[in-house]
Amino acid sequence: MTATHVQSLLKLDTKTTKRANMLLEQNVVRARRDKVSLSAFAFVFAEIIRYSQNRVLGIQDLEAKLNDIGKRVGVRVFELTMWREKNVHRENRVLQTLVFLNTVVWRALFDKQADSLERSTENDDEYMITDNEPAILKYISVPKEMASFSPGAFISGIVEAIAECCQCPARVTSHVVPAEGMPLRTVILLKFDKEVMEREKRLEAGK
Numbered sequence: 001m002t003a004t005h006v007q008s009l010l011k012l013d014t015k016t017t018k019r020a021n022m023l024l025e026q027n028v029v030r031a032r033r034d035k036v037s038l039s040a041f042a043f044v045f046a047e048i049i050r051y052s053q054n055r056v057l058g059i060q061d062l063e064a065k066l067n068d069i070g071k072r073v074g075v076r077v078f079e080l081t082m083w084r085e086k087n088v089h090r091e092n093r094v095l096q097t098l099v100f101l102n103t104v105v106w107r108a109l110f111d112k113q114a115d116s117l118e119r120s121t122e123n124d125d126e127y128m129i130t131d132n133e134p135a136i137l138k139y140i141s142v143p144k145e146m147a148s149f150s151p152g153a154f155i156s157g158i159v160e161a162i163a164e165c166c167q168c169p170a171r172v173t174s175h176v177v178p179a180e181g182m183p184l185r186t187v188i189l190l191k192f193d194k195e196v197m198e199r200e201k202r203l204e205a206g207k
Helices: 003-024 038-053 059-084 094-110 153-165 194-205
Strands: 116-119 126-131 170-176 186-192
Touching (some): 038 059, 059 094, 094 126, 094 194, 153 170, 153 186
Antiparallel strands (some): 126 186, 170 186
16 A cells, blocks of 8 residues: 555545534534435435345334334434423423424424324323324335335334323324325324323322
């Protein structure tokens, strides 16, 4: 290896180090104006699905894998949101947590508020967050033989982790419920733990 080649490698390494330092020195409290393009994220998400699919045996295992990945993302989203949103405090009530997810978290993730937040008419412990056009599913094509597969399991993992951080643990699942003109319409179903609902009743009675 010649001296000239060594010098060129050192210069390249110095440039890479400078770029890395610039990223590390960015203020995490201040929201970044530049955003990741949807096509770039879709490519990464598709690779996550492909990587996970090669390491599971069935659709349920694949959804569980995506859910786990989403949980890891959700914890970091919660921490970052708490840093950036000055007017937001840590919620620990069911309704406030749901509103936080429906508005603040959805805007942080998808640059918009979720389309609806509803309570189940059959079970008091179940709530539904609906996104008519989930951005992360826009470029994901599910084959016919995997029609029951919901890539939104990644989103449900994020929601489940944030609900846990708000001391409102719940079982969260994702369901694609197409409607006219909205083939990707996704419903995130939250079923809160029994202890959470009992705590809510005690707090309501104590008012």
